[in-house]
Amino acid sequence: MGGPTQAHSYADKARLPVKTSSNPPAVILVEPQLGENIGTTARAMMNCGLSDLRLVDPKEDWLSEKAVGASSGAAEILQKARRFATTEAAIEDLETVYATTARRREMTKAVMTARAAAGDMRARSLAGQRIGLLFGRERIGLTNHELGLANVLVEIPMNPEHSSLNLAQAVLVVGYEWFQAGYDGPDAIMAFNKTTPVTKELLQELFDHLEQELDLCGFLRHDEKRPSMIVNIRNMLQRAELTVQEVRTLHGIIKELRYGRRDDRPKRQPGYKVDKD
Ligand code: SAH
Numbered sequence: 291m292g293g294p295t296q297a298h299s300y301a302d303k304a305r306l307p308v309k310t311s312s313n314p315p316a317v318i319l320v321e322p323q324l325g326e327n328i329g330t331t332a333r334a335m336m337n338c339g340l341s342d343l344r345l346v347d348p349k350e351d352w353l354s355e356k357a358v359g360a361s362s363g364a365a366e367i368l369q370k371a372r373r374f375a376t377t378e379a380a381i382e383d384l385e386t387v388y389a390t391t392a393r394r395r396e397m398t399k400a401v402m403t404a405r406a407a408a409g410d411m412r413a414r415s416l417a418g419q420r421i422g423l424l425f426g427r428e429r430i431g432l433t434n435h436e437l438g439l440a441n442v443l444v445e446i447p448m449n450p451e452h453s454s455l456n457l458a459q460a461v462l463v464v465g466y467e468w469f470q471a472g473y474d475g476p477d478a479i480m481a482f483n484k485t486t487p488v489t490k491e492l493l494q495e496l497f498d499h500l501e502q503e504l505d506l507c508g509f510l511r512h513d514e515k516r517p518s519m520i521v522n523i524r525n526m527l528q529r530a531e532l533t534v535q536e537v538r539t540l541h542g543i544i545k546e547l548r549y550g551r552r553d554d555r556p557k558r559q560p561g562y563k564v565d566k567d
């Protein structure tokens with residue numbers, strides 16, 4: 291069953307439910323060239339619930355105005371970022387390291403998509419492992435030596451003719467997959483604003499009201515067709531996933547159609563005669 295369903299209504303929650311993690315992966319940028327990329331990386335990290343930023347010999351100041359501006363509210367991650375002289379030092383406390391690369395290298399090593407890596411990271415993180423994600427330099431990525439420090443390579447499948455993402459965008463995509471892997475809510479819901487889905491009892495009242503009027507006006511005058519017409523009308527209304535407010539509106543519409551206020555409307559009383567055809 292595809293569409294939004296009433297079974298999952300989060301009437302008064304502003305957001306879809308997500309599982310937060312107390313043990314998210316560290317993000318390690320190896321020799322990032324541009325302060326702006328460090329800033330936008332911090333922003334992407336905050337979006338994805340990541341906070342441990344490690345910088346290996348960064349080429350620009352990560353607390354510059356440019357970097358902080360680009361972080362757009364995630365300056366806290368920049369302030370807490372730690373600088374390391376070597377990649378080895380940046381990962382020494384970690385148990386599993388994923389190295390991201392846009393290019394397939396000539397080595398025998400497990401390669402995962404970002405999505406598969408996200409599932410793997412969740413499992414390890416839950417088991418209490420400290421994990422990290424390595425990202426390479428803007429111009430040349432990671433060296434083969436650095437890839438050799440990692441347990442697994444991660445490729446974000448992209449257009450093979452143009453697969454290299456901007457550094458912070460790569461962080462965002464991997465972070466996004468990490469975050470989604472922790473999302474355990476429904477894929478689609480009906481967001482009931484301030485109202486609530488209608489109960490079967492109220493819906494039955496609407497059916498009764500509508501069918502009574504349809505009987506009176508003659509719409510359901512063919513006895514042999516009546517049962518299937520009623521089922522069709524009910525199915526139509528069930529499919530609309532009506533809210534309490536909408537059911538109220540429909541009662542009002544039915545009433546007004548019958549006792550309409552227009553002067554030129556023939557005044558009909560309950561039980562008026564309908565010609566059979
Ligand atoms: N020109 C470099 C790419 C640098 S992009 C090269 O050819 O290797 C900067 C970093 O972003 C990469 O080192 C990698 O960590 C990450 N990245 C960019 N695109 C990626 C992709 N499609 N899959 C995985 N990581 C990617």
